[in-house]
Amino acid sequence: MKRSYSEEEHAAIRESFMKYVRKVVPPSLIVAVLTGLYLISQVYGPIGPDGLTWFQSLLSLKAFLGIWLGLRGGLQVYFKIQPFVFKSHVLPFAFVITIIFLSQFMYLPV
Template identity: 80%
Template structure:
């Protein structure tokens, strides 16, 4: 029961975080075309102030619930080495933890990544994580 509950929270948090990145990268970038730079900045800021209240906490919840889930499903490593599930899950966890640390430092500590131009990197990580989260079961 606890596992199912935590997993549901995990998926929900992933939806909120991933959903924002999808909207930002696929749709919001397009409004640049209709406004000049100053207007675009203002419009973007008007919704980013709400985004900041919801999306970074969702990322943290995704990472914390993910850490719980991995302790429940990873299982022992056999003598032949890791199974493909364990390998893909480790890669998924690595990318998720990377996003979590990067997001936490950026939003709560004000430490900007070396190059910050857009949300393309987190977007590509989330797409990869979603594929890994399904293909790891094969």
């Protein structure tokens, strides 16, 4: 997109897009975390005498990553608390990709 527009036009377009992102993402984060917490309470199931199943283990990992992402996002947006250590968007993006891949492996028979 930078090649098609001048620097000023690109900045204006980007800011216009970000205005809508800032309105949509925070409520979406809260809905995602709350529905995720509800669903994990419904799907997790009892822990058997042999310990956690493969499904429960991956679901726990996904829940931890999702809660971390939701808390980080909520603290940034609503309380203006910036992360101290991981300031870039690389780690959250990596967590989202990890959650997607874990979803693909959850139902494999082990």
